[in-house]
Amino acid sequence: MEFTILGRTGLEVSVAGLGCGGPSRLGLRANKTEKDAILLVRRAIDMGVNLIDTADVYGTEEVVGKALETVPRNRVVISTKRLPPLGYPDPAAELKCGLEQSLVRLKTDYVDIYHLHSVKREEYAVVLEKLVPALFQLRQEGKLRFLGITEAFREEFGHGMLQLALEDDFWDVMMVGFNILNQSARTRVFPKTLQKNIGVLVMFAVRRALSQPARLRHVWDELKAKGLVDAGAGAGEEPLNFLLRGAEASSIPDAAYRFCRYEPGVHAVLTGTGNPDHLRQNLDSLLKPPLSDAVTKRLKEIFANVDCVSGD
């Protein structure tokens, strides 16, 4: 495994983080058992991953807690998240109570990164007023170490909320949607995160469109119909198949993870899976060298105007 410093947190994290949500939720959304999910987390740890991302709504905090029971606490960086209902009379109390419950499920006294989960642009002002003071207090109490925020990338493809959050100075970590299909974070998010030394975790590197050919075809046709991708690119073959020519990449997910890993401003890429073989392949991919300059340039050109899909 390779490690990097997660921006101003100073945390040393593996360049590959295990995402315990997404379509797989460690396999619990398919036919996997809790025992399988625990084994998957342990397998990731054995392969050198020290960054584990979960959330109360994923239903995987308990699995993570059980999987990490035997791992020294300072050997792992635990990231979790929640967004209490903002319309409740006291969302800050909900947030504090939610973190207490997460700590119990995770079997720990503190989380390293606590994110406000999937915040939309129109929610940001309320978050600022009602939840950020509670986060400061929880940090003072030692229940969380660093403040994070994640965007609602499935609905806000253009990083609207993060652009507001980037004006503030207290976010230590941001979870950002970025992939081959929607590279808009390159100009809208990463210049500022780099300037402020904010830790960046990439989500949606592969998701469904870059792991399921039929889904990729659907997204591709939609972008083509909107005139957002060069109509000649990939003509006569499956979209992005040029990535598989020669020795460039072993699969579309392989290319997709590597494309994200080497983007300036990205510290770690989250990979979500319930499949032990995929886990192994994805960690291998994230440790491979970057795609060639020519292919990276081509991918940047093809998708230069796209900011209307998440890749889900």
Ligand SMILES: NC(=O)c1ccc[n+]([C@@H]2O[C@H](COP(=O)([O-])OP(=O)(O)OC[C@H]3O[C@@H](n4cnc5c(N)ncnc54)[C@H](OP(=O)(O)O)[C@@H]3O)[C@@H](O)[C@H]2O)c1
């Ligand atoms: N707003 C938010 O805060 C937010 C939103 C989304 C995600 N996240 C976080 O980001 C993490 C990463 O997102 P993600 O889980 O969507 O991860 P991802 O790695 O981008 O995509 C996961 C999907 O790709 C499939 N896949 C993975 N490796 C594959 C391979 N080698 N070959 C074929 N298919 C493959 C998985 O299915 P298999 O199980 O079959 O491998 C799953 O359907 C999440 O787990 C979560 O922790 C946060």
